[in-house]
Amino acid sequence: MASVTLENVSRMYGAVTAVDNVNLKIKSGEFVTLLGPSGCGKTTTLRMVAGLEKNTGGRIAIGDNVVSDSEKGYFVPSERRRLGMVFQSYAIWPHMTVFDNVAYPLRIRRRPDKEINDRVMNALRLVEMEQYAERPSPALSGGQQQRVAIARALVFEPEVLLLDEPLSNLDARLRTQMGDDFRALQQRLKITALYVTHDQAEAMALSDRVVVMHGGKILQVGAPEEIYRRPENRQVAAFFGTPNLLNATVKDCRPNGGQYFKLSVEGQGWSGDCHAATEMPKGADVTVMVRPENLHVRDAGQVNGDLSWSGEVSQAIFRGSHRSIMVKTPAQTLHVEASSLSNVDIGRPVTVAAPVEAAWAVRN
């Protein structure tokens, strides 16, 4: 398996900059996901690595081989890049059996029958579909068709696998299961994978690292937990779920002994401690992020946390797996995700609290 390197990669369409100076190194065997809202440049980035689109700036390398260098006018076509690709529309041919679908890329390259048979059966075994080899493709479920598409992408033992929203045609339950299965397969085979999705939960569950994109640029690259818990700015924070974002001012900042700084902050009618990645001057305006699942509702006055707010319950919604509780405070309404067993009356005065590890501050 090979690494993938993008150096100052850009793509212009006339005056539109679809991808703007992207730098990224995907290590051999790593699973990296490009995540971002519609139009942020994910697909264009993937298609440039695939060789289906030419970069108008920068260089792309697969392993030690440069495959595209816009300054030198050098471009290796897609079919010579040793890539496997899986797209949203599986592109399974309905008039062929499962075996023939997977064999197709080998047949057009006129490989010997014995090699075709061995490689196809091996690829089908990897996705646990060998017993369906002779089945006509239309007689498969969506999840099975997707596995055939993955087998076909693997049949050439590609150096890198590129996947563009491959699970988005599946229903929610199958999507999670296929995602988990695919992650297990990727780890077992140590495939280098570049994956595109706009689904945050999918990106977090599958990836070694997530690349958050916006407007053609990379906003942040990091392990899923790092990006979720320690976003670099308000935009990345707001991209995952529905965090509480509170305006505050820094009163004090000191090293925390570890990697982070501990801040004392003050907002409208509240104060407390939180963590930050960088040192912040006294008086600096910050946004403090606290995720709904890390907030706890207590009886009024019962302070049990490093940060707390006084307020009144304005709404409580049963959602099956949890209960969404809205608490109106002088600063703003806080969203708390509590156990579905918990129950609170509307209008009741409460204290909302969070531990210091759950509160993360970024500069405004």
Ligand SMILES: Nc1ncnc2c1ncn2[C@@H]1O[C@H](COP(=O)(O)OP(=O)(O)OP(=O)(O)O)[C@@H](O)[C@H]1O
């Ligand atoms: N062939 C094209 N001609 C002109 N503009 C294009 C072309 N392809 C893409 N774009 C523009 O480039 C930008 C990035 O598109 P891209 O498809 O990479 O986004 P995306 O993040 O993959 O979005 P989605 O999730 O909707 O697929 C968009 O503004 C899009 O309109």
